[in-house]
Amino acid sequence: MYPQPAWVPWISSYGSLLVIALIACWAYARRLAPAYQIDRSHVDLAVPMVFLLSVFGARLLAAVFVDDAGVGSSFHASHVRFRLFGLLLFAAPALFIYARLSSQSFRLLADLFARPAVLWLATLRIGCFLAGCCWGDIVAAPDGVSPTVAAPVLTLPWLSADWIPGVSFPAGSYAFEQHLALGLISPGATTSLPVHPTQLYEAALLVLMLAWLRVTSSGKRAIGKLALQTLGGYACLRFLLEFIRADSLAVIGPLTATQVICLALLALVLLTGRPGRGSSPRIRTSS
Numbered sequence: 500m501y502p503q504p505a506w507v508p509w510i511s512s513y514g515s516l517l518v519i520a521l522i523a524c525w526a527y528a529r530r531l532a533p534a535y536q537i538d539r540s541h542v543d544l545a546v547p548m549v550f551l552l553s554v555f556g557a558r559l560l561a562a563v564f565v566d567d568a569g570v571g572s573s574f575h576a577s578h579v580r581f582r583l584f585g586l587l588l589f590a591a592p593a594l595f596i597y598a599r600l601s602s603q604s605f606r607l608l609a610d611l612f613a614r615p616a617v618l619w620l621a622t623l624r625i626g627c628f629l630a631g632c633c634w635g636d637i638v639a640a641p642d643g644v645s646p647t648v649a650a651p652v653l654t655l656p657w658l659s660a661d662w663i664p665g666v667s668f669p670a671g672s673y674a675f676e677q678h679l680a681l682g683l684i685s686p687g688a689t690t691s692l693p694v695h696p697t698q699l700y701e702a703a704l705l706v707l708m709l710a711w712l713r714v715t716s717s718g719k720r721a722i723g724k725l726a727l728q729t730l731g732g733y734a735c736l737r738f739l740l741e742f743i744r745a746d747s748l749a750v751i752g753p754l755t756a757t758q759v760i761c762l763a764l765l766a767l768v769l770l771t772g773r774p775g776r777g778s779s780p781r782i783r784t785s786s
Contacts, residue, residue: 513626516626519622521550523618531614535665537611545608556590594612598654607723610716610723613708615618617733625699632746634668635652636745637665637692648682648683650687654743660738675691705733735765741757756776
């Protein structure tokens with residue numbers, strides 16, 4: 500993995516993909532705006548405002564949950580991690596504030612940004628892979644290691660086998676430091692044990708989700724329904740992937756803090772009922 504390109508030491512791989520993801524989301528939303536009968540100027544104003552407020556939320560959650568990776572190393576403690584759910588949880592209130600300030604329909608704006616947000620997430624996960632964050636469980640316990648020792652990074656033993664392709668991260672990476680702290684690798688090792696590339700799993704699933712949303716978004720529908728479908732779909736996706744991620748500790752039984760948030764979001768989607776009166780404009784499948 501290449502968290503820091505040697506030729507431009509002041510630019511990180513994650514930061515570069517974050518910018519690319521933001522531009523892709525912005526451009527996609529501008530493309531969709533006319534179909535939702537929303538002027539593109541609202542996209543140009545809403546995107547930077549929502550993003551900046553969401554970054555504040557990500558930083559806030561990073562400060563609150565500083566020890567959830569269970570690595571116990573100075574490397575991990577010295578690196579501030581973006582909290583993806585901090586971005587998501589603060590994005591909705593920020594978009595609501597913009598809708599009120601601009602006299603726009605919050606539900607319609609949420610529908611407009613639903614698919615661009617999925618594109619943003621899928622692109623950002625490539626940055627996570629390059630940075631080595633959000634790593635997964637080991638694909639197989641090394642020979643001679645007690646199952647108890649490997650348990651923190653082997654959440655689902657039945658999903659462990661030598662034939663499962665894994666990715667090894669280099670020395671100094673999050674996965675490497677975690678495996679070293681747990682005694683799974685020796686101090687002289689050059690790479691981590693092979694782990695599930697959960698970042699790429701999520702990126703691939705998000706692409707499939709984007710294709711599904713593109714099909715279901717065509718035709719008349721209640722305002723806000725697309726946004727709720729997107730939120731519920733991602734909560735389900737992320738809840739399942741958390742079982743094979745190794746960067747979070749369980750907080751309630753076997754569930755991580757992220758899984759608890761996912762359940763809360765799913766409950767919100769189910770309890771919302773009818774997302775709004777009336778119907779949103781007909782969206783062309785080609786959009």
